Amino acid sequence: MMSGIPNPINQMNEIALGMWSPQRSVIIDMIMVQLISLIVMMVAVLLFRGAELSTNEATFFVFGLFSSLVFLSAVYARITQ
Numbered sequence: 669m670m671s672g673i674p675n676p677i678n679q680m681n682e683i684a685l686g687m688w689s690p691q692r693s694v695i696i697d698m699i700m701v702q703l704i705s706l707i708v709m710m711v712a713v714l715l716f717r718g719a720e721l722s723t724n725e726a727t728f729f730v731f732g733l734f735s736s737l738v739f740l741s742a743v744y745a746r747i748t749q
Contacts, residue, residue, distance in 0.1 A: 696743060696746075696747060699743060700740065700743055700744070703736050703739055703740040703743065704740065706732070706736045707733060707736045707737060707740065710729050710732050710733040710736065711733065713729055714726070714729050714730070714733070
């Protein structure tokens, strides 16, 4: 086999391994993005539709917002260590 020609099967293997076993920092980044989007969504609901929510729904959103902020702080603290 000629050494100058790339082997497409090896390239596909490397691409598949890169996709299915991401580095730890990528996973943490994905978790942080999900938590930040959850926080933004809950703040938007409370700001724009807060007056229309029942007490139970508002409590759910406030508790979810608080929990998301706590989880985001824990992830950020873990990153900075």
